[in-house]
Amino acid sequence: MTSTTKLSVKLLVDTKANKVLFAEAGKDVVDFLFSLLVLPVGTIIKLITKESMVGSVANIRQSLESLDSTYLLSGRAKVDLLNPKVSVPSLSENGTLLLPTCASSSSMGMNKRYYRCSCNYNSSCHNYVTDVSGTRCPGCNNNMTKQLQYVEPNSSGTVQAVDTANGLGVVKGVLTYTIMDDLTIRPMSTISSITLLNTCHVKDLSVLQEMTVKLGIEEGLRLLKASLQSKTVLTDVFLAKRGCTSERVDLEWPDY
Template sequence: MTSTTKLSVKLLVDTRTNKVLFAEAGKDVVDFLFGLLALPVGTIIKLITKESMVGSVANIRQSLESLDGTYFLSDQAKVDLLNPEVSVPSLSENGVLLLPTSASSSSSTASSKKYYRCSYNYNSSCYDYVTRVSGAHCPGCKNNMTREVQYVEPKSEGTVKVENNNGEINVLGVVKGTYTIMDDLTITPIITLLNNLLNTCHVKDLSVLQETTVQLGVEE
């Protein structure tokens, strides 16, 4: 989710008590909520402002950012810690996850992934090994692995083909359909609640219910 991205959520309000009974949300909102479970702690710290962090958590990242590269075993180590990757492929390129979605950001992430193989061709088994640390010893011939190989970013990984009016399209994310979100963040398919609306929300008169749409941004 960028600073300008807005997600729409429909709220069902009991006008007598001015209480929100539940929210109706599409896949973008639910993908965002479920996607929070996949974010590494380092990414969460990066997204939260220093003023809103608890205790001294902000100081950990600040210490890492300030630490000179000479103190790390490799340049890649600092890059990996400052920019941890989402472990779920279907979420890694989803903009609603608060992650950078610009082309420059995507290319930067891809270019930061460097792999190396053995620089010697004396042993055919050398081709079976690859490392992320330049200079690591090859298990096949014991020489240094310093020859950089090109990493290919899987563009279609994590996508699912779905039907729409224009045929099949590739869609990123986790879920499909529409869902209800309760005040305790319980998420269920909307059909589940609608089938038992009166009992679930303790509503006897449907005429007191009013639907309103709100926009959710990064601050919210």
């Protein structure tokens, strides 16, 4: 998924209450929403900026950014904390996460290089590995420069994607999913849609409007921010955004 990719989401809007009742979306959108669960706090702060954060956790990041290297045991630790990586084997590196600066474990593993000491007479040296060439070996104090070959887990490993027939990700792609305004997610069906309308106390079907919106990086960041602050996420993100394609739909109760 490139930075210009837009995911499609269909909203059912109560125009009288100016509220999204629920949305219909496919695998790509649901995978994105579930992927928010693995975002490190440091990544969230970096993505939505300190000014948009509620609370004081962003001050921790700013404190680390401002801390002089004199007070740090390792400059590498500072870099890692300020640029945390996402590691979820079943999420594809093609952009399931949608948001920038998020890397999957498969892409991380393929690009990561590991080194050990080349000393052969001290067996304890083989117990150490580093991802920085030239690091001093704790066993013999020589430089650790012998590169190791990274091996991807095979089909018997525990990091295999859950459903290879549907590609990488979290959920299967053969279904449409219902996403509530508070981001509750469930598989969609005709019966569940009717139940949802009853649950939302919809009496007048003429006030309902179907709206198709696009979910890209900008909307993804707004959705991430709203999900941390609101119980009406879809309404907050999409009804306040202009330029959405919408159309009136006539809804009728099906005959059984």
